[in-house]
Amino acid sequence: MVRQSPMISIPKKSSADVDWIPSIRNLIAKSYGISPDDYAAECQVLQQCRRDAVKDANSNVIAHDRLSRYFAQLEFLGLRFPEICIDSTWSDAFSNKQIVQTSLAYEKVSILFQIAATQSAIAASQNRTRPEGLKLAFYYFRSCAGLLTYIAESFPHAPSIDLSRDVISSLTGIVIAQATEIFLEKVIGEKTAHTLISKVASQTAHLYTASTEEVKALTYKGVVDHKWNMILQIKSKYFASLAQYYRGLVDDKAGNHGNALVRFKLAESLANEANQDATSFNALFVCSVSSLPVDAGSAILDSTRVHLSLCTERRSEATRENDLIYIAALPSHGTLPAIEKAIVATPVSIQEFYGTPDMQKVTGLDIFSKLIPLNIHKSTSVYMEEKAELIRREVELAESADTEACSALDAIGVQDGLARFKAITEGGIDVKDIPRDMRRWREDIGAMEDRKGVDMLMRELGKLKASATDVLDSVSYDLKSRDRKAMRVGYNRNHPCTHRDRSALSDGSIRSELNSQVAALHAAASSDGQVAALWDSVKGIIGLLISDNLEDVLRSSIHKIPQMDGLPYLDLSSDLSDERKRRKIKQCITDIEDRLKKLKEIRSERSDVLKDLRNKVAQRGDSLQLLLITRQTSNTEPSLITTELERFKFYQQRRHECDRHQQVVLQEITLLWKTLQDMETHGLYARGWVEREKRVKDAVRTFARARDGYMQVQDGLDKGIRFYQQLVNLSETMRQRVKSISNNK
Numbered sequence: 001m002v003r004q005s006p007m008i009s010i011p012k013k014s015s016a017d018v019d020w021i022p023s024i025r026n027l028i029a030k031s032y033g034i035s036p037d038d039y040a041a042e043c044q045v046l047q048q049c050r051r052d053a054v055k056d057a058n059s060n061v062i063a064h065d066r067l068s069r070y071f072a073q074l075e076f077l078g079l080r081f082p083e084i085c086i087d088s089t090w091s092d093a094f095s096n097k098q099i100v101q102t103s104l105a106y107e108k109v110s111i112l113f114q115i116a117a118t119q120s121a122i123a124a125s126q127n128r129t130r131p132e133g134l135k136l137a138f139y140y141f142r143s144c145a146g147l148l149t150y151i152a153e154s155f156p157h158a159p160s161i162d163l164s165r166d167v168i169s170s171l172t173g174i175v176i177a178q179a180t181e182i183f184l185e186k187v188i189g190e191k192t193a194h195t196l197i198s199k200v201a202s203q204t205a206h207l208y209t210a211s212t213e214e215v216k217a218l219t220y221k222g223v224v225d226h227k228w229n230m231i232l233q234i235k236s237k238y239f240a241s242l243a244q245y246y247r248g249l250v251d252d253k254a255g256n257h258g259n260a261l262v263r264f265k266l267a268e269s270l271a272n273e274a275n276q277d278a279t280s281f282n283a284l285f286v287c288s289v290s291s292l293p294v295d296a297g298s299a300i301l302d303s304t305r306v307h308l309s310l311c312t313e314r315r316s317e318a319t320r321e322n323d324l325i326y327i328a329a330l331p332s333h334g335t336l337p338a339i340e341k342a343i344v345a346t347p348v349s350i351q352e353f354y355g356t357p358d359m360q361k362v363t364g365l366d367i368f369s370k371l372i373p374l375n376i377h378k379s380t381s382v383y384m385e386e387k388a389e390l391i392r393r394e395v396e397l398a399e400s401a402d403t404e405a406c407s408a409l410d411a412i413g414v415q416d417g418l419a420r421f422k423a424i425t426e427g428g429i430d431v432k433d434i435p436r437d438m439r440r441w442r443e444d445i446g447a448m449e450d451r452k453g454v455d456m457l458m459r460e461l462g463k464l465k466a467s468a469t470d471v472l473d474s475v476s477y478d479l480k481s482r483d484r485k486a487m488r489v490g491y492n493r494n495h496p497c498t499h500r501d502r503s504a505l506s507d508g509s510i511r512s513e514l515n516s517q518v519a520a521l522h523a524a525a526s527s528d529g530q531v532a533a534l535w536d537s538v539k540g541i542i543g544l545l546i547s548d549n550l551e552d553v554l555r556s557s558i559h560k561i562p563q564m565d566g567l568p569y570l571d572l573s574s575d576l577s578d579e580r581k582r583r584k585i586k587q588c589i590t591d592i593e594d595r596l597k598k599l600k601e602i603r604s605e606r607s608d609v610l611k612d613l614r615n616k617v618a619q620r621g622d623s624l625q626l627l628l629i630t631r632q633t634s635n636t637e638p639s640l641i642t643t644e645l646e647r648f649k650f651y652q653q654r655r656h657e658c659d660r661h662q663q664v665v666l667q668e669i670t671l672l673w674k675t676l677q678d679m680e681t682h683g684l685y686a687r688g689w690v691e692r693e694k695r696v697k698d699a700v701r702t703f704a705r706a707r708d709g710y711m712q713v714q715d716g717l718d719k720g721i722r723f724y725q726q727l728v729n730l731s732e733t734m735r736q737r738v739k740s741i742s743n744n745k
Contacts, residue, residue, distance in 0.1 A: 004185075005235070005303055006296035007124035007137075007178050008228060010117040010144070010171055011289070013110055013162065014096075015054045016089040020046050027081050032371065042367050049073055049367070053111070059121030065362045067118060071111045072354065072363035078104055080368055093117065093162040094223050101159055109155045109163060112147050119144040120175055123182075124293070134186055138345070141179035146347035148172040161223055170214040170224075172347070174232070177207035179345035181239070194249045199342035201243035206341055208236035225289050227281075231300060234277045238304055241270035245311055247339050252318065258328035259336060264315040266333055271311045275304040386645055387617045394613060394655060398606050401659050405599055408666050414592065414673050421676060422589050435700050438545070441707045446546045448714065454535055457717040461528065464724035468521060471731035475514055478738045513734055517727060524723055531716040534709050541706035588676045595669045599662065606658040613651040 021043045025036035036043075053070035056063040077084065088107040089100045099106075123140035126133035148168050158164040184200045212232040218224045248263030278301040285297030293299070322328055353359060409415060544550060 003295065003299040003302055004128050005181065006231065006293050006299050007120075008174055008231065009059070009121040009124040009291045010113075010175075011093045011291050012057075012059070012114055012117040012121075013093045014091040015110065016098075018050060018086060018088055018107070020050065020086065023084055023086055024081065027084060028371065031081075031083075039368065039371060042371070045367050046073060046077075054114075059118050059125070061122065064115065064118045064122060067111055067115045068354075068359060069363050071108065071115065073367055074104065074108050074111065076366040076368065078108075080366075080371065090160070092160045094167075095161060097160070099160045105155065106159055109151055112151055113163060116144045116147040116151075116171075119147070123175075123178070128182065128185060134182060134189075138179055138182045138186075139348070141175045141182065142345055143348040143353050145172050145175045145179065145345075146349050146353060148175070149347050150350045166214075167218065167223060170211065170218055173207060173211040173214060174228075176345055176347065177204060177211050177232075177235075180204045180207055181235070183344045184239070184242075194246045194253075196342065198243050198246035198250060199340050200344055201239050201246060202339040203341040203343060205236055205239035205243055208232055208239060212236050225291070227285065227289065227292060227296075230277065230281050231292070231296065234274050234281060234300055234304065237270050237274035237277065238300075238307065241267045241274060241307065241311060243339050244270065245307075245314070248314070248318075256328075257318070257322055257326040258330050261315070261318045261322050261328070262330050262333065262336060264311065264318050266336075268308070268311040268315045271304065271308040275301070275308045278304040387648075390645070390648060390652075391614060391617055394610060394652065397659070398610055398655060401606065401662060402603060405603070405662055405666060409596075409599075409669070412670060412673050414596075414669060417673075418589060418592055418596075421585065435696070438550075438700060438703055441703065442545050442550065445542060445707065445710060449546060454539075454710070454713055454717065457714070457721065458532070458535075461717055461720050461724065464721060464728060465521075465525070465528070468724050468727045468731055471728060471735055472514065472518055472521065475731060475735045475738055476518075478735070479511060479514065482738070482741075510734060510738060513730075517731060517734070520723075521727065524720060524727075527716065528720060531713055531720065534716075535713045538706040538709035538713070541703060542710050545703055545706065585676065588672055592669055592672045592676070595665050595672070598665050599669075602658050602662050602665065606655060609651055609654045609658065613648060613655075616648065616651065 024039075024043050024046070028034060028036045028039055049066075049070050053063075053066040056066055084104055085102050086104060086107065087100060087102050088104075088110070089098055090106070090110045091098050093113070119140040123137040123144065126137040126140075128134045128137055148171055151163065152165055152168045152172070155163065156165070158168075161167060180200065181204050184197070184204050187197050187200055212229060215224060215229050215232055219226050219229045244263045244267035248260040248267060251257075251263060252260035278297075282297035282301045287294045287296070354363065
């Protein structure tokens with residue numbers, strides 16, 4: 001198995017101790033007018049934060065997180081103490097020359113360089129044969145490139161060689177090339193299309209070639225080790241060969257056999273050069289730098305050797321096929337179409353790096369978050385009060401609008417009246433019109449029937465009753481048998497056991513107990529008959545109550561009432577002979593319902609607006625950070641507060657639009673309701689509505705009586721089952737006593 005290609009990691013800087021405490025204490029006393037002793041703990045935390053970050057010589061995730069947290073605290077520190085000065089001592093990563101500067105910026109850029117170096121080391125040490133390792137290596141190289149780019153753009157005046165623009169540019173090119181190489185490993189491992197592989201390989205070769213030229217200049221200056229230049233040169237040829245090889249496979253599959261053969265020859269030539277350079281590199285390689293793995297020489301030699309063998313084999317095969325089959329003309333190298341490049345690795349910006357939830361957990365809160373300048377604290381208090389007043393005002397306006405809508409609808413009676421018009425016009429009842437009590441009864445009884453229905457309980461009761469009867473009959477039979485035997489034995493008065501048996505059997509306790517239990521059994525049977533009769537009387541109605549046809553039953557009993565007690569049929573739809581008027585009424589009802597639905601939507605929208613406004617206002621820290629940033633500029637607080645409050649105008653406008661739409665909808669409902677009342681239908685349908693309400697109440701009472709009967713049946717069956725269970729147990733005990741007496745005899 002070919003070992004993974006060696007990666008270059010950036011060497012780390014080193015630093016002397018820095019004492020933050022005196023400078024911060026002086027600034028707290030001078031700029032904030034409070035005792036520095038109140039923030040002694042925070043000063044110690046910051047000091048320990050730097051010590052943990054800088055003195056950790058490891059290049060693992062823990063060291064990376066410590067450095068990242070310390071840099072975030074430096075950012076907070078710069079906002080809170082923009083005038084802070086500290087003597088910061090750092091050694092150059094390449095020359096080890098110590099540089100001392102009295103600047104917070106120097107401390108920040110050095111820490112950023114340390115983070116980037118740690119990320120490159122983490123990426124280079126990953127086991128890329130595993131998908132997770134491949135993913136982490138790709139991310140950390142890209143993140144490293146993003147931090148290096150930020151250093152080059154934000155700190156143009158480099159105090160040391162390792163932070164100079166040329167060095168940072170070269171390091172960025174190297175890590176981006178290595179990230180692209182990792183992506184190439186991924187697509188090759190996934191056996192992606194050869195076209196994409198050739199494009200990624202071409203981009204990788206291009207990046208390594210560019211890095212070779214940049215690093216060569218740094219090597220001449222003695223900045224970086226010459227081994228870097230050698231390994232970059234090998235990789236540039238190796239990946240150029242890979243690009244030609246996979247593009248040759250694409251051409252061969254497309255039928256361009258001449259082009260394919262030329263590319264295979266070119267791939268073999270480049271692979272041979274890479275292998276020769278790798279052989280020389282391995283022979284001279286001694287791991288004297290920590291930026292390369294100890295097996296860098298042998299690992300890259302294995303990669304080039306295997307690839308050279310593959311290219312030679314494929315070139316020989318293509319040559320043989322072309323000589324015997326295709327006989328295609330071979331173009332020159334220069335006439336071959338250039339291989340396109342695919343940019344697959346871009347730097348991760350510092351904002352994106354620190355913006356991830358995981359990194360925000362690592363950085364934590366500002367250590368000195370409680371420390372606010374007096375003028376900033378005053379301005380923040382004013383701003384917070386303005387926001388609170390804004391919320392109170394908007395809530396009052398929203399509640400007033402909701403109350404106004406409810407009052408307007410109640411004043412015209414549209415809710416109850418609309419239901420009455422709708423029911424009369426449709427001549428029926430909807431599921432939603434089923435009384436709440438009936439819905440609850442149906443759910444409760446349905447659940448009880450699903451769990452253990454009345455029929456099941458009756459069968460269980462019957463089994464227990466039969467069992468109790470059998471046991472009592474058995475006891476009675478045993479007693480009678482013993483009586484007969486005793487009478488036969490009694491004639492022999494000299495029998496030794498006659499007197500004792502007769503005395504035992506003459507004890508009336510068992511017989512009395514038997515008579516008592518038999519009487520209880522007969523009484524229970526009478527109760528069972530009453531329960532069964534009650535169940536027979538309500539069973540049909542209960543079946544309708546829990547059936548899926550309850551709505552149809554109610555609708556039938558209300559819309560078309562059969563003759564009862566000598567009353568004629570009452571057809572409630574007979575008054576709706578005027579079909580045109582009926583359609584007009586229905587349309588008016590539909591329009592009103594649509595407006596009522598709009599009112600609900602408006603109220604929901606207004607509630608969402610208030611929720612969004614509260615969430616926006618609750619976002620803390622934004623105003624404080626802005627005031628901290630701009631506190632050096634005089635007279636900016638009032639305009640800043642005004643500008644910040646303008647952010648909430650959008651939500652106020654949304655709420656105002658909701659109120660305006662509500663007024664329009666209420667006016668439309670009022671006009672529609674007046675139109676509906678003016679159709680003079682109320683008198684025609686009054687009789688039908690009264691009769692409908694009466695029938696609904698009658699139906700509810702009928703189902704209520706059935707429900708009460710059902711609960712009585714359930715209760716009676718439960719009591720009966722418990723009674724028979726106890727009776728069976730007592731009877732069994734009595735039977736055992738009788739058998740025991742007989743056996744003792």
